[in-house]
Amino acid sequence: MADKVTIADVARAAGVSRQTVxxxxxxxxxxxxxxxxxxxxxxxxxGYRVNQAARQMRTGRSRLIAARIDPEQDGxxxxxxxxxxxxxxxxxxxxGYRVLLYxxxxxxxxxxxxxxxxxxxxxDAFVLMATHHGDRxxxxxxxxxxxFVTFGRAWSDPAxxxxxxxxxxxxxxxxxxxxxxxxxxxxxxxxxxxKGSGVGDDRREGWRRALAExxxxxxxxxxxxxxxxxxxxxxxxxxxxxxxxxxALVCASDSLALGALxxxxxxxxAWLAGGHPHRPVAVVGFDDTPxxxxxxxxxxxxxxxxxxxxxxxxxxxxxxxxxGAPPEYxxxxxxxxxxxxx
Amino acid sequence: MADKVTIADVARAAGVSRQTVxxxxxxxxxxxxxxxxxxxxxxxxxGYRVNQAARQMRTGRSRLIAARIDPEQDGxxxxxxxxxxxxxxxxxxxxGYRVLLYxxxxxxxxxxxxxxxxxxxxxDAFVLMATHHGDRxxxxxxxxxxxFVTFGRAWSDPAxxxxxxxxxxxxxxxxxxxxxxxxxxxxxxxxxxxKGSGVGDDRREGWRRALAExxxxxxxxxxxxxxxxxxxxxxxxxxxxxxxxxxALVCASDSLALGALxxxxxxxxAWLAGGHPHRPVAVVGFDDTPxxxxxxxxxxxxxxxxxxxxxxxxxxxxxxxxxGAPPEYxxxxxxxxxxxxx
DNA sequence: TTCCCTAACTTGAACGATCAAATCATGCAT
DNA sequence: ATGCATGATTTGATCGTTCAAGTTAGGGAA
Numbered sequence: 243m244a245d246k247v248t249i250a251d252v253a254r255a256a257g258v259s260r261q262t263v264x265x266x267x268x269x270x271x272x273x274x275x276x277x278x279x280x281x282x283x284x285x286x287x288x289g290y291r292v293n294q295a296a297r298q299m300r301t302g303r304s305r306l307i308a309a310r311i312d313p314e315q316d317g318x319x320x321x322x323x324x325x326x327x328x329x330x331x332x333x334x335x336x337x338g339y340r341v342l343l344y345x346x347x348x349x350x351x352x353x354x355x356x357x358x359x360x361x362x363x364x365x366d367a368f369v370l371m372a373t374h375h376g377d378r379x380x381x382x383x384x385x386x387x388x389x390f391v392t393f394g395r396a397w398s399d400p401a402x403x404x405x406x407x408x409x410x411x412x413x414x415x416x417x418x419x420x421x422x423x424x425x426x427x428x429x430x431x432x433x434x435x436x437k438g439s440g441v442g443d444d445r446r447e448g449w450r451r452a453l454a455e456x457x458x459x460x461x462x463x464x465x466x467x468x469x470x471x472x473x474x475x476x477x478x479x480x481x482x483x484x485x486x487x488x489x490a491l492v493c494a495s496d497s498l499a500l501g502a503l504x505x506x507x508x509x510x511x512a513w514l515a516g517g518h519p520h521r522p523v524a525v526v527g528f529d530d531t532p533x534x535x536x537x538x539x540x541x542x543x544x545x546x547x548x549x550x551x552x553x554x555x556x557x558x559x560x561x562x563x564x565x566g567a568p569p570e571y572x573x574x575x576x577x578x579x580x581x582x583x584x
Numbered sequence: 585m586a587d588k589v590t591i592a593d594v595a596r597a598a599g600v601s602r603q604t605v606x607x608x609x610x611x612x613x614x615x616x617x618x619x620x621x622x623x624x625x626x627x628x629x630x631g632y633r634v635n636q637a638a639r640q641m642r643t644g645r646s647r648l649i650a651a652r653i654d655p656e657q658d659g660x661x662x663x664x665x666x667x668x669x670x671x672x673x674x675x676x677x678x679x680g681y682r683v684l685l686y687x688x689x690x691x692x693x694x695x696x697x698x699x700x701x702x703x704x705x706x707x708d709a710f711v712l713m714a715t716h717h718g719d720r721x722x723x724x725x726x727x728x729x730x731x732f733v734t735f736g737r738a739w740s741d742p743a744x745x746x747x748x749x750x751x752x753x754x755x756x757x758x759x760x761x762x763x764x765x766x767x768x769x770x771x772x773x774x775x776x777x778x779k780g781s782g783v784g785d786d787r788r789e790g791w792r793r794a795l796a797e798x799x800x801x802x803x804x805x806x807x808x809x810x811x812x813x814x815x816x817x818x819x820x821x822x823x824x825x826x827x828x829x830x831x832a833l834v835c836a837s838d839s840l841a842l843g844a845l846x847x848x849x850x851x852x853x854a855w856l857a858g859g860h861p862h863r864p865v866a867v868v869g870f871d872d873t874p875x876x877x878x879x880x881x882x883x884x885x886x887x888x889x890x891x892x893x894x895x896x897x898x899x900x901x902x903x904x905x906x907x908g909a910p911p912e913y914x915x916x917x918x919x920x921x922x923x924x925x926x
Numbered sequence: 927t928t929c930c931c932t933a934a935c936t937t938g939a940a941c942g943a944t945c946a947a948a949t950c951a952t953g954c955a956t
Numbered sequence: 957a958t959g960c961a962t963g964a965t966t967t968g969a970t971c972g973t974t975c976a977a978g979t980t981a982g983g984g985a986a
Binding site (some may be wrong): 591592602603638642712 | 971973974975
Binding site for chain 2 (some may be wrong): 295306313321327332335340341342343356357359471500516532533538
């Protein structure tokens with residue numbers, strides 16, 4: 243608190259001008275080697291750190307990256323966002339950026355938040371999660387020329403003008419289905435979300451593909467429902483009741499998978515309420531949430547740390563130099579974490 | 585992006601000076617009613633928003649609050665931090681602040697992060713989580729006069745010079761124990777963490793108190809172990825094996841409780857690996873994590889949203905006025921969420 | 927009338943950095 | 957010797973606010 247070291251203090255102590263100090267730090271190549279070293283020594287000695295606010299005024303760059311923190315919906319899938327945020331914070335710090343949080347409930351509230359943030363704090367970029375068809379957020383940002391990346395591909399536009407990083411959900415469910423096939427299962431159902439969501443359709447597609455590869459069809463083998471435990475339980479029960487030959491289920495999320503497990507399990511311990519005895523059915527979830535780990539649910543794991551660091555790298559690359567570079571798209575492979583459930 | 589409206593633009597359009605615009609916004613009482621209205625109209629019309637960086641340069645206040653995001657340890661208890669962060673972000677926005685994230689691994693890394701942040705971004709305050717005995721972070725901040733609040737009381741200092749907000753853990757385990765007593769259980773064990781941790785000792789104390797109230801002792805009824813599922817399972821098995829009369833367990837965390845459930849449950853479904861058949865035992869966890877919800881575990885719930893908003897309120901009150909006010913301590917009551925496990 | 931006070935508003939400076947232009951050697955070709 | 961490009965450094969201006977001091981007009985009280 244006591245001492246606030248400014249660039250002028252350093253300049254005085256090093257016997258050079260402010261600008262030379264600035265250059266020694268930001269454009270070392272224009273400063274004579276010996277001077278540079280002397281300046282850096284003084285910087286070290288006095289514990290000088292650049293004042294972001296002052297720098298921002300002049301350069302217009304805040305070195306802040308804004309990201310949304312979700313109101314944790316069912317708490318199960320919510321953990322994905324948190325792991326991602328943590329990864330983002332870590333990589334950002336390494337690249338000299340900081341993560342600024344905001345919340346918003348719905349696309350329009352979020353664009354309003356963009357507006358507020360840009361007016362006041364001027365973050366250099368935004369990182370968006372959970373993109374969807376007709377995402378108004380991306381168009382809003384693009385129209386105003388604000389840099390951003392999304393975790394989630396541009397579902398509506400295969401040649402989107404912005405960068406995105408995503409996980410190949412179809413590859414995940416395909417691997418899950420193959421795994422079940424390799425275990426001898428032949429009739430493998432799918433529990434997913436209503437059609438029209440990019441993510442959901444993608445995950446269903448992987449399952450379909452794996453079955454098609456071995457000459458199996460998918461008629462009557464899938465159900466679509468809201469992404470929560472109870473709906474998942476109902477859908478699973480319905481599916482299993484109508485087709486007694488189903489022995490395994492691939493699910494679009496751990497929430498749905500948990501619902502399915504309530505149905506699929508053997509008689510069941512007293513502390514797991516609801517659901518009547520049923521035949522054993524293998525279940526695979528998606529996201530490898532803490533809940534999956536806790537209850538031994540096989541699940542598709544997204545490499546969230548890599549997604550986060552990739553997002554940041556794409557951003558900083560464009561921010562710190564290649565502003566006009568063409569957008570890059572990155573599709574990362576998930577991995578299957580096999581546990582007792584299937 | 586195109587138009588950046590400054591206070592000078594507003595001044596020109598309203599036919600007043602910059603300072604009057606500033607006053608109309610920040611010190612309305614010194615501006616004539618009519619002028620004020622005119623200025624605010626123009627502000628609205630042009631969409632003027634104060635530039636934080638510029639304001640910060642002059643006032644030294646950034647309106648940023650820094651908070652740590654944890655590297656999610658076992659993922660079960662991690663969710664507590666995320667819910668707290670979300671609450672913080674929401675309340676902060678309402679009070680005109682933003683949350684800036686950082687990560688750190690251990691007290692010393694965290695004080696280093698303080699130093700970095702203070703040098704560059706100058707956050708107005710810090711919010712710390714998970715205080716413990718001999719917390720070096722609080723002394724570091726206090727020595728430098730940096731404002732902060734902690735979620736977690738000052739374990740080592742009953743008259744700490746800083747504000748804190750905490751949840752009454754003892755009251756939580758006490759309520760849990762009473763609940764079990766009311767269900768007819770008489771021998772109720774406790775699974776906790778090694779002595780010396782403020783939080784852990786506090787939670788054990790509530791259990792002890794509830795038993796003492798009805799004249800029961802605690803000899804041989806508790807185990808201390810690392811906070812994770814497998815250690816919890818071992819400790820629970822040990823405890824239950826040695827004392828066949830125990831019919832219920834109160835746990836210091838949902839992780840431990842999950843381990844206990846692995847032991848306590850009836851034969852158990854195929855997908856829950858490990859653990860042999862055992863007598864049914866009621867189990868209560870702590871934190872009401874998503875995992876508890878998912879598996880029907882009775883658990884003590886911390887009012888995290890209130891903790892977060894209280895933390896922020898204490899902070900902003902001191903930042904925006906009463907700087908010298910004596911520290912306030914807030915102990916909030918938790919609540920018991922009863923589910924199938926006990 | 928003169929003086930002072932207050933309310934309402936304006937002006938100049940400053941926060942700490944960087945940009946753009948200026949200065950000043952130094953070396954090299956003409 | 958003159959001119960000119962190059963390298964190393966300095967100087968002045970500026971980003972958008974708010975603080976502190978200054979100005980102006982309009983009342984009263986003496």
